[in-house]
Amino acid sequence: MLCERYNRYSVTSLIWQFGVGLMMITGNILRRKPTIIESECVGRVLSFARGTLPSSLLMTFLYGFGFAYFVMTRLPSVQVFRQFAVPHMGGVFFLYVIPAAIANLVVIRGVVTLTSDIASMRSSQELDALEVARFHPAHFVFMPRALALMIGAPALFVLGVFAAFFGAWCACQFTFRPPMGAFWEQFLFSITSWKASMALFKVGLTAVITAFIAGYFGFEGSILRADTVGKTTTDAVVTATLAITTINILVGLFLD
Amino acid sequence: MKPLTVSNLALVRDAPDDRRFDFEVSPGEIVVVLGRNGSGKSLLASCLAGQRVSRGASVAVCGHEVFHSRSRPSALARLGVVFQHPGLLRTLSVFDNVALPFLQNSLGLSGQLAGLVGLRLDLLGCTHLAGMGTESLGEGDKRCVALARALSGTTRFLIADEPVAALSPETRARVEDLLVVLVGRGALDGAILCTQDIEFALRVGSRFLFLKDPDPLTGAIGGVREERTSATLFDHPQPPEISAFLSRRKEWQN
Numbered sequence: 001m002l003c004e005r006y007n008r009y010s011v012t013s014l015i016w017q018f019g020v021g022l023m024m025i026t027g028n029i030l031r032r033k034p035t036i037i038e039s040e041c042v043g044r045v046l047s048f049a050r051g052t053l054p055s056s057l058l059m060t061f062l063y064g065f066g067f068a069y070f071v072m073t074r075l076p077s078v079q080v081f082r083q084f085a086v087p088h089m090g091g092v093f094f095l096y097v098i099p100a101a102i103a104n105l106v107v108i109r110g111v112v113t114l115t116s117d118i119a120s121m122r123s124s125q126e127l128d129a130l131e132v133a134r135f136h137p138a139h140f141v142f143m144p145r146a147l148a149l150m151i152g153a154p155a156l157f158v159l160g161v162f163a164a165f166f167g168a169w170c171a172c173q174f175t176f177r178p179p180m181g182a183f184w185e186q187f188l189f190s191i192t193s194w195k196a197s198m199a200l201f202k203v204g205l206t207a208v209i210t211a212f213i214a215g216y217f218g219f220e221g222s223i224l225r226a227d228t229v230g231k232t233t234t235d236a237v238v239t240a241t242l243a244i245t246t247i248n249i250l251v252g253l254f255l256d
Numbered sequence: 257m258k259p260l261t262v263s264n265l266a267l268v269r270d271a272p273d274d275r276r277f278d279f280e281v282s283p284g285e286i287v288v289v290l291g292r293n294g295s296g297k298s299l300l301a302s303c304l305a306g307q308r309v310s311r312g313a314s315v316a317v318c319g320h321e322v323f324h325s326r327s328r329p330s331a332l333a334r335l336g337v338v339f340q341h342p343g344l345l346r347t348l349s350v351f352d353n354v355a356l357p358f359l360q361n362s363l364g365l366s367g368q369l370a371g372l373v374g375l376r377l378d379l380l381g382c383t384h385l386a387g388m389g390t391e392s393l394g395e396g397d398k399r400c401v402a403l404a405r406a407l408s409g410t411t412r413f414l415i416a417d418e419p420v421a422a423l424s425p426e427t428r429a430r431v432e433d434l435l436v437v438l439v440g441r442g443a444l445d446g447a448i449l450c451t452q453d454i455e456f457a458l459r460v461g462s463r464f465l466f467l468k469d470p471d472p473l474t475g476a477i478g479g480v481r482e483e484r485t486s487a488t489l490f491d492h493p494q495p496p497e498i499s500a501f502l503s504r505r506k507e508w509q510n
Contacts, residue, residue: 002268132306132332
């Protein structure tokens with residue numbers, strides 16, 4: 001067996017280095033002396049938004065449309081749907097449907113990108129080159145991608161709520177054709193500021209935890225065999241999916 | 257002070273003593289590591305660059321121990337490394353890749369960065385590549401840029417794994433001359449080059465380490481089979497790599 005790698009990246013060291021990196025880039029921005037790390041962060045956030053925005057809007061639109069149509073066709077009358085289902089739809093969407101859609105689409109996509117990027121950079125010796133140049137790979141490689149995920153997921157969640165609302169409104173056009181303003185008021189009826197902040201918290205927490213899972217697998221999983229990018233990415237996705245499900249259950253229990 | 261001191265370095269866990277490395281590189285010396293495929297040349301380069309560590313091993317660059325956390329930054333600051341894969345960062349341009357070690361040394365903010373990076377690229381004939389992304393470069397160009405990056409910053413000692421692989425004949429000649437000049441004039445304290453290319457080795461090397469073949473039974477790798485200087489390289493009995501090279505050259509001349 002080959003001798004060990006000198007640099008190892010545990011989850012705790014990633015968290016520590018993420019904090020150090022955040023302070024570093026904040027300082028650089030405040031001093032108005034941005035370095036390549038800040039430009040890398042901006043580039044990653046923009047590229048994440050570009051890559052995930054169309055698909056997440058389409059996905060949440062379809063979730064909204066499908067959910068409203070499903071409920072509407074299973075209730076005895078449209079009147080019942082208008083009076084009892086629509087006022088609760090916003091709450092269900094906010095707390096369960098959109099976070100699940102964002103978690104499954106945006107976060108899993110982020111995990112795959114993050115893990116496979118890091119693991120392939122190990123096999124192409126880009127990480128080695130960074131380490132020899134005394135750059136911490138967590139600052140240059142992990143932090144920009146993790147930040148993109150952490151900023152992108154809540155932002156896409158907010159946009160997803162609008163897309164889901166629009167989807168539900170479109171579904172209603174087949175039957176009682178509500179005006180958009182009135183439907184929006186009804187849709188928001190059951191959403192309290194507490195529920196909204198909890199939903200945002202859930203999405204943010206999911207993004208943070210999965211980012212660190214992806215980072216850990218990217219760095220540590222590729223250490224033994226640098227060429228097993230596929231296996232490492234699969235392991236990261238499976239673990240992230242389990243984490244997302246657990247977070248959903250725990251936060252759901254806490255809310256109930 | 258020796259530019260590089262290696263002691264008790266093993267490439268695999270629990271390696272026997274005869275598979276461990278103990279050697280030094282003197283100032284002004286270019287040591288060439290030769291060996292068959294799988295003999296551990298790239299792994300040795302990786303260990304010398306502080307990427308892999310075996311228990312009890314010591315690698316000191318200009319007196320700074322690579323495997324001690326306190327002295328590691330000083331050791332790495334003096335080290336320029338070209339890995340087997342060029343390892344250029346794909347999200348950065350060629351210029352930014354070469355600038356990377358300067359940025360770490362806080363020279364990036366001094367306004368001299370363009371000149372410093374430009375000089376390195378010019379030495380390797382890559383000035384025209386400065387604004388390009390690394391993805392569009394050919395393998396030879398990538399290797400040249402990696403070499404330019406390795407010579408950046410405060411590099412005093414160079415470790416290069418197959419530095420002239422995939423290079424065109426002109427670029428290759430330029431790299432050979434550059435290495436000899438940099439070490440000869442003291443811009444670098446020394447270099448260790450891992451290669452299979454005997455012709456390149458003969459042109460630049462002042463000392464040659466021939467690695468042992470991998471053990472077919474245990475799979476153990478590492479260890480120096482034979483050590484020669486440029487003065488004794490062709491003495492009999494010749495190392496098999498040298499005699500094979502000479503007989504091939506004789507055939508080609510006939």
